[in-house]
Amino acid sequence: MSFSKWIGAALGWSFGGPIGAIIGLALGSMADAIGAEERIGQRQYRQYQEHIPTQPGDFEVSLLVLASIVIKADGKQDRRELDFVRQQFVSMYGKERANHAFRLFKEIGKQKHISTREVCQQIRHMMQHASRLQLVHFLFGIAKADGVATQEEERQIHIMAGYLGISAADYESIKAMFYKSSDSAYKILEIDKNASNDDIKKAYRKMAKKYHPDKVIHLGEEHRDGAEAKFRQVQDAYEQLQKERGF
Incomplete structure (x- = not known):
C-alpha cells in the first residue's frame, strides 16, 4: 500500500482541526503523499466538532x-x-x-510550533476517555524508554493530561505504573x-x-496488548496489597 493510500484510509475526524493542519504540513514535504495532502486540504476547514x-x-x-512533543520536551531527540516509538508501532x-x-x-x-493545547482539546472532544488514558500510558512509556x-x-505529559481531561487521580495512577x-x-x-481492605477491594473493581x-476494543486488536499491559498493572497492584495485608 502506498503512503498516500495509507494515510487517506486511516483517518476520520483527525483530517480536520489542528491535527489536520499538522498532518498537512508534514505531508507537504513528502512527494509520494500529494494525494493525501490534497484530501486534507479539501477537508481542512471542516468543523471537527461534528460527530465523526x-x-x-x-x-x-x-x-x-x-x-x-514529548520527545522534544527536553530539547533533544534520544x-x-x-x-521505542518505532518498535511499538511495528508490534502494533x-x-x-x-x-x-x-x-x-x-x-x-x-x-x-505545535499547539499542545489545541491538539489535546481536539482529542479530548472527539476521543473516548478510555482511549485518552491509553494515550497517556503510551507517552510515559516513551519518556522512560531511555531509562529515565x-x-x-x-x-509536558502532565500538561497534556490536563488538556486531555484526565483527572489528577488517573494521571497519578498511570504515572505510578512507571x-x-x-x-x-x-x-x-x-x-x-x-x-481499609474493603476499600482496596472496591478500588480494584473500579480500576x-x-x-x-475491552474499553479500547474499537481501536482494533493492535492496541489490545498495550491495554492489557495497563490492566495487568492494576492486577499486580491489587495482588501486592493482598499479600502485604494478608487478605
Whole structure:
C-alpha cells in the first residue's frame, strides 16, 4: 500500500482541526503523499466538532503528534526514545504500516510550533476517555524508554493530561505504573495507605473496569496488548496489597 493510500484510509475526524493542519504540513514535504495532502486540504476547514466516529488511524496520528512533543520536551531527540516509538508501532501495526507512520512522525517532529493545547482539546472532544488514558500510558512509556523521564518530559505529559481531561487521580495512577515506590500500588488503585481492605477491594473493581482492554476494543486488536499491559498493572497492584495485608 502506498503512503498516500495509507494515510487517506486511516483517518476520520483527525483530517480536520489542528491535527489536520499538522498532518498537512508534514505531508507537504513528502512527494509520494500529494494525494493525501490534497484530501486534507479539501477537508481542512471542516468543523471537527461534528460527530465523526473515531477511527484506529485517529488514535495512531494523535499518538504521533503527542509523542513528537514529548520527545522534544527536553530539547533533544534520544535515539532510544525514537526506537521505542518505532518498535511499538511495528508490534502494533506491522512493519509496512509502522514504516509509513514513522515517516510521518519524523516530519511532524520537524515542525517548530505545535499547539499542545489545541491538539489535546481536539482529542479530548472527539476521543473516548478510555482511549485518552491509553494515550497517556503510551507517552510515559516513551519518556522512560531511555531509562529515565526528565522533569521536562514529565511536566509536558502532565500538561497534556490536563488538556486531555484526565483527572489528577488517573494521571497519578498511570504515572505510578512507571515510577515504582513504596506507595505505587496504592496510587495505581487511586487510594491512600489508610484505605481499609474493603476499600482496596472496591478500588480494584473500579480500576479493573476502567482499564479493561475491552474499553479500547474499537481501536482494533493492535492496541489490545498495550491495554492489557495497563490492566495487568492494576492486577499486580491489587495482588501486592493482598499479600502485604494478608487478605
